Amino acid sequence: MERLLLKTSAEFFTYKNIYNSKIVILSEVGGWQVLLITNIKIYYGALMKTVVLFLLLGCFLTVNAQTNNGSGSIKGVVADSLSHKGLHYATVRIFSKDSNKLIDGAMTDSLGRFEIDNITYSAYNIKISFMGYRTKSINSVALNKSKNEIKLDTITLSPLTKEIKGVEITGEKQEVEFSFDKLIMNVDMMPEVKGGALIDIFKNTPNLMVEGSIGNYSISLNGSSSITYFIDGRPVNDLALVLQMPSSSIERVEVISNPSAKYDAEGEAGIINIIKRPDNNNHNNNDINGMASLSASNRDNYSSSIKLNYKKDKINYYLNYDNQFSYFEGLGTGNILTTVDNITTLTKGSAVYSVRGFNHYVELGADCSIDSSNSILFSFDFNKGNRKPSDKEILNKYTNDEPTNELYLQNYNAESEYKGNNFDLSLNYKKKFSKKGKEVSADLYYTGSNDNENNALATIMHPFEGAVSSILNNYATDRKTKFFMAQSDFVLPLDNNGTIEGGVKGLYRNRNLNYTNLYYSFNDNLWEDSLHLSDAFHFDQYIYSVYATYANKLSAINYKIGLRSEYTNQDIKQNTLDLDAKSNYIDFFPSANVNVDIVKNILSVSAGYSRRINRPDMMRLNPYIQTRTSTYIMQGNASLKPEYIDNITIEPNWGDIYLSLYYRRTKDNIVRVSKVIDDSVQFVTYDNASKADQYGINIYKGIPISKIGRVSISGGYFHKNIKGFYSGEDLSSSTNSWNARINTGLKLGWDVGLNISMSYQGPRQEAQIYTKGYFGSNLTLVKQLFDKKGAIALNINDPFKLAVNKDETKETNYYFYHEFKMSFTMVSFSFSYSFDNFKEVGKKWLDEDTGSKEYEKK
Helix, strand or coil, X not given: CCCCEECCCCHHHHHXXXXXXXXXXXXXXXXXXXXXXXXXXXXXXHHCCEEECCEEEEEEEECCCCCCCCEEEEEEEEEECCCCCECCCCEXXXXXXXXXXXXXXXXXXXXXXXEEEEEECCEEEEEEECCCECCEEEEEEXXXXXXXXXXXXXXXXXXXXXXXXXXXXXXXXXXXXXXXXXXXXXXHHCHHHCCCEHHHHHCCCCCEEEECCCCCCEEEECCECCEEEEECCEECCCHHHHCCCEHHHEEEEEEEXXXXXXXXXXXXXXXXXXXECCCCCCCCCCCEEEEEXXXXXXXXXXXXXXXXXXXXXXXEEEEEEXXXXXXXXXXXXXXXXXXXXXXXXXXXXXXXXXXXXXXXEEEEEEEEECCCCEEEEEEEEEEEEEEXXXXXXXXXXXXXXXXXXXXXXXXXXXXXEEEEEXXXXXXXXXXXXXXXXXXXXXXXXXXXXXXXXXXEEEEEEEECCCCCEEEEEEEXXXXXXXXXXXXXXXXXXXXXXXXXXXXXXXXXXXXXXXXXXEEEXXXXXXXXCCCCCCEEEEEEEEEEEEEEEEEEEECCEEEEEEEEEEEEXXXXXXXXXXXXXXXXXXXXXXEEEEEEEEECCCEXXXXXXXXXEECCCHHHHCCCEEEEECCEEEECCCCCCCEEEEEEEEEEEECCEEEEEEEEEEECCEEEEEEEECCCEEEEEXXXXXXXXXXXXXXXXXEECCCCEEEEEEEEEEEEEEECEECCEECCEEEEXXXXXXXXXXXXXXXXXXXXXEEEECCEEECCEEECCEEEEEEEEEEEEXXXXXXXXXXXXXXXXXXXXXXXXXXXXXXXXXXXXXXXXXXXXXEEEEECCCCCCCCCCCCHHHCCCCCCCC
């Protein structure tokens, strides 16, 4: 073993020719570099066989003789020449112009940016390279006293293209990326979602599992459905509406399973941040560019989208419009078995459920670069939607499980209509300082919505003996929601290469719900509130928070620690019960994240801890009794306490192999509980169980297929224990579950791609509910057109018709089984086109940790 004393951290490259080997930096600790040397040929005796040895050569002491005196910096942005998106992990190397020796180097960040400091005044040549792209050189870049900071123009790299038997292979971004504390899904690399919606992206995201159909989706992250959702760093107020956003409006989705103290502490499983496509701020004055898409599916499903940008001087104006017309139909069957006073009653049911609706979304905005240090963004969003669900049920009721002992035949019909509109206003300001990385931002956000729901329910009873009777019920809900948020954040770099971030935030939620519940009196020929169920519900919530984080690097170790404090004040009022429940509490949420580069650019391990809170939502708190069907009613619990969660994750990342191990303990775990009333009616409410413990593992692996495609395999396993009681009944349960997903993407030639996606969620038990396994599948065929500015896509959802939701509820003297499936296979065609050199570059708002993007102003 040989030890060499090197003058600079890059000088070891000169020894490559001595060993004729490939040298990789394993790690760098306290100035000591551990190198891995491969491809050394060793001849063993007379066999003369060539073997590859992995030798640890030793530790090389690095002495950096450069100082801040007589030195400068070089920085810039590396981007794709076609999409003009920043390239992550591109390599930038600086060579001496005279001797052509390697002096220093860097890798670009997630936005394609790089900066190399402490470079001695001299002339240099620069080489920029990235796998799958042509290497570019920039010669004769000179640093001197009068020009000690050089900011290069955006450096664009062209993808390598090679024809292989009629198949075009092009260097491209990965579908899934893993960074320090998040998993990133790049929508442009997901052909299976073209012409679809946000929910289709979720279906193909590792660690996420999606079950159900339109209007009734269940989304879980690491085995929990308690997730906080953001759009460009702003809270989502109506998830059902957001799930139908067209995929063409979304650039990427970020999954953050262990957020730092910088984020809101809400959400047991973590955060999902949806990043919309940015609006172009990097084109010439008076240019209009944009993109458009159309989609049509069977059973009257249509959607369209258009994005336009116009730049005038320092202001970039943008207009986005999306619409969607949808139809869904599903079939349900179920059995209810009850035992009361030793008499067993069986109720068999079948149902047809359908939803027809439309949605229109408009966004207007202006991005103004006042100068190189100050920027302002203003945006206005408006959304209008309408949904008309229809539920037709037939119920047969028997005693002692004998069909001959029929009690009655019941026909139940429900016709509903939901109308709603909401608007968002946001104003964002950012100021940058001369010191690199130092900045201050302020954000104001307001949303208001008004929606109403009308339901007409008709029930006709055909008893085995006696007269036919009818019940007519009409109930309506009027909802008004207000949400206001104000926050200010700062980033302060320190002289020791550390960074302090901090901020304050205040938010206010207000929701007023007015219920009208009337029954029709056939005797008086009028509608009346005979059961006195009409009511009003008011909810006010204030949350004030302050946070601070500190980040730094110790050689190959990156770490970030933080503390967040949140004060909550809320008030719940309901008229009928004369309820006025006030509560206020203050909580502290520490966090710690660390990442270790064990083998630089090859193997890294991240670990994190965070404390989270899950405040019960309004549906679970509202004590109003809601009649969902003739056999199902629900009531919230205003006495629910928040859940508190301690979350630990360990995430090794070896190239394209990603592992995630997690442990989660939840105090005051909120569970759904039920009991039987009136023989066969299921009454559902919520209660705090004592605790829940859960641990699990997720894995993701990408596999190339003979240069014509790739397969990605992901899956997970978790175990969960719940302890608790409700009304004397033991809610304790223990469950093991697993899931798996496989995505296959093939390039068929002639700019045609095929993607097949299949997933399975295994059965699981929670409190009284047992959910059976669920299988989902999707097939997509994409053809690119017009020099890849346009594309047409065929998408088939559930081509094998195996997606069926099945669950059962068990308690003393009560058993309920239910299954539900879509009545048809969804087949859709879509077309998209980008015109006038539309480029997906633009604004930065909030910051990278909350998901927005930043680009150099031109």
